[in-house]
Amino acid sequence: MERIVVCDDEAYARRVLQMKLERAGYEVLLASDGDEALDLVRTHGPRFLITDLVMPKMDGLELCTALHTDGRLPALRVLVVTSSNDRAQRARLTALPGVVVADKPLSPSQVCAWVRAQMQPEVQG
DSSP states (O other), rough: OOOEEEEOOOOHHHHHHHHHHHHHHOEEEESSSHHHHHHHHHOOOOSSSEESSOOOSSSSHHHHHHHHHHTTTTEEEEEEEEOOHHHHHHHHHTSSSTTEEEEEEOHHHHHHHHHHHSOOOOOOO
């Protein structure tokens, strides 16, 4: 069973994603900020991380940078969800291997579709 860490400072957003992903057959670990998510990734070695960008303590960019420094990217696939239009911040995120940025609102079904797409073998041409 694939393991996913969901990180968002909004409890409702975490819970909705958890329910949808668990119904789709994934094991879901929850974090309310980047510090918690980093600990979960280091401890449990998930294949995927879905995180909000704007959070207290450690934001999504700091989290992704720490994961890159740890050497966990691109093996760990990361979806950063945000309503921010900060182009510089987005550019720094997408420059990290394995990180994709998506605009809010993003439905739980869209998140599940992203996870499924990441699990498909790459087509070599």
